[in-house]
Amino acid sequence: MFQLELVVVGIVWGCTYAMMALGLTLVYGLLRILHIAHATIFTLGAYIGIVVANNTGSLWLAFPAAMLAAGIVGPLIYRLVYEPILQQPPYVALIASIGILIAMEDGFRIIFGPYGLSFLNNPWFTTIYDFGGITLNLVQIWMVAAAVILISAFALFSSVSRSGVAWRATVSDPPIASSFGIDVIRVRYTSFFIASCLAAVAGVLVGLLNNLVEPGMGNIVSYKGLAIIVLGGLGNVIGTLIASLALGVIESFGTVYLDQVLDRDAIAFLFMIIVLIVRPQGLFAPK
Amino acid sequence: MELYLISLATVAALNVMLAVGLNLISGFCGQISLGHAAFYGLGAYAAALAAVAGGPFVGNLVIGIAVAALIGLFVGFISLRVREDFLAIATMGVGFLFLGFVRKQNWLGAEMGISQIPAPPLDRIGFAALCVGLAILVIILSLHIGRSWMGRALKAVAQDEDAARTIGINVPRFKLAAFTIGTAAAGLAGGLYAYMTQLIVPDAFNFVQSVTILAMVVIGGIGSTWGAVIGAIILTLMPEAFRFINDYKLLVYGALLLLVMRFAPRGLAGIASSVVTRFRK
Numbered sequence: 001m002f003q004l005e006l007v008v009v010g011i012v013w014g015c016t017y018a019m020m021a022l023g024l025t026l027v028y029g030l031l032r033i034l035h036i037a038h039a040t041i042f043t044l045g046a047y048i049g050i051v052v053a054n055n056t057g058s059l060w061l062a063f064p065a066a067m068l069a070a071g072i073v074g075p076l077i078y079r080l081v082y083e084p085i086l087q088q089p090p091y092v093a094l095i096a097s098i099g100i101l102i103a104m105e106d107g108f109r110i111i112f113g114p115y116g117l118s119f120l121n122n123p124w125f126t127t128i129y130d131f132g133g134i135t136l137n138l139v140q141i142w143m144v145a146a147a148v149i150l151i152s153a154f155a156l157f158s159s160v161s162r163s164g165v166a167w168r169a170t171v172s173d174p175p176i177a178s179s180f181g182i183d184v185i186r187v188r189y190t191s192f193f194i195a196s197c198l199a200a201v202a203g204v205l206v207g208l209l210n211n212l213v214e215p216g217m218g219n220i221v222s223y224k225g226l227a228i229i230v231l232g233g234l235g236n237v238i239g240t241l242i243a244s245l246a247l248g249v250i251e252s253f254g255t256v257y258l259d260q261v262l263d264r265d266a267i268a269f270l271f272m273i274i275v276l277i278v279r280p281q282g283l284f285a286p287k
Numbered sequence: 288m289e290l291y292l293i294s295l296a297t298v299a300a301l302n303v304m305l306a307v308g309l310n311l312i313s314g315f316c317g318q319i320s321l322g323h324a325a326f327y328g329l330g331a332y333a334a335a336l337a338a339v340a341g342g343p344f345v346g347n348l349v350i351g352i353a354v355a356a357l358i359g360l361f362v363g364f365i366s367l368r369v370r371e372d373f374l375a376i377a378t379m380g381v382g383f384l385f386l387g388f389v390r391k392q393n394w395l396g397a398e399m400g401i402s403q404i405p406a407p408p409l410d411r412i413g414f415a416a417l418c419v420g421l422a423i424l425v426i427i428l429s430l431h432i433g434r435s436w437m438g439r440a441l442k443a444v445a446q447d448e449d450a451a452r453t454i455g456i457n458v459p460r461f462k463l464a465a466f467t468i469g470t471a472a473a474g475l476a477g478g479l480y481a482y483m484t485q486l487i488v489p490d491a492f493n494f495v496q497s498v499t500i501l502a503m504v505v506i507g508g509i510g511s512t513w514g515a516v517i518g519a520i521i522l523t524l525m526p527e528a529f530r531f532i533n534d535y536k537l538l539v540y541g542a543l544l545l546l547v548m549r550f551a552p553r554g555l556a557g558i559a560s561s562v563v564t565r566f567r568k
Contacts, residue, residue: 095502100545103544106538230376260391
């Protein structure tokens, strides 16, 4: 029973990781950029969400507001920072991205204060359901539901819709795609938009789950997100989703059984380093 | 005031060792490392443990160097299999692994770290002079490597590993050498740091510290020894010169990293060399 509970809690976290890592892998698949500043979007979403929720009293309004803000800032980061340095060696964009992350963490601290904000009214957190001995609150249930709905929507978008096909064509071969009349630049903006919206939803949900939104909340999720996309084979969407869930479950077991040796956040990287030594291309082949 | 200047010089010397060491790995050899602070920490913890156990000063520093270089060699082996972006993330992982391990080990003081490290057998001025002297030695070593055949081989590995291999360069050997020497320098800085503060905690060696060291290298101009030296000195002095920055230190670091990468990816050394070529024309 205890083991089953660990699996369930692990899957809940895995869904959060999946929403973050999917965005990272989209950006990587398209531009070969390790978009570590994705954490900034996550935190931004959480702050916008909590400010809107606390001022309007509606949790439901928090999500579109967070997605809107993130959907603007994400593509803006691409336009202002990444686009001009695409021709540089990969570390240039990576370090610029770390710069954004560090600066914005301090920025959030300056704007919203160092101690973080709490939701004034968080009914989802206190609504608890019992599934035959395993208790989950409504936030955790929404976490899983949001991941399933949004990721399925994305899968549908990329397999059926015209822009989805254009997106896949651009990922596999940008010059050929653009010679077929696909607007590669628009595809990039779309990717950053989708990735940022997902991160914002994840941010609001993690804020609700901890009932706390703080300046550094995105960091660990983002570092782990990088570990996950490496595990999943960089740019490989299915691999990323599997790796996210696997990591969520491994972590939840690790915090119980490895607690004397390692802290929670190191487990992801231990797992990653072991996998990389055995399979340098990640668990699944990169695109 | 004098004490303050002496401690500032000591810190600057340690940062120079860290930056020049990282430049060997990431600049000369092109292997981006996001976990250099782990080796700084390894050196500090190893030397601190040895010092608390009552070892001699020089011996403890050597232990710090050896432990950092040994783990550095191991990470070098990872770099033989894992490349580019994968490697950057793997080195970041090494940093988190180090922190996550140290935080849970009671014999390493866990979150509280190691305190009551004995003072170095030198007065403050002597210790600062030693640090500056060692930093200069590290600089000379790096300059020498840069000019030697090894430096050129490393550069070839940085530019195109496969091409380097086809012209008969023993790529694994040079990568391992770069990692070992670079992390040894970090281990030395770590040991000196432990003696300087006489108290070490895990958080002194976190991801931000790794990024700060990388920032020194990148702002100075990646691949240039003098660039790393100047970057290290600037980032050490900047928060001191502008006290008001201290509250916004990370905001300024982050913004600097972003702006340098966005507008001058080759850093101060790149700006300097383009100015020089313009004047020569």
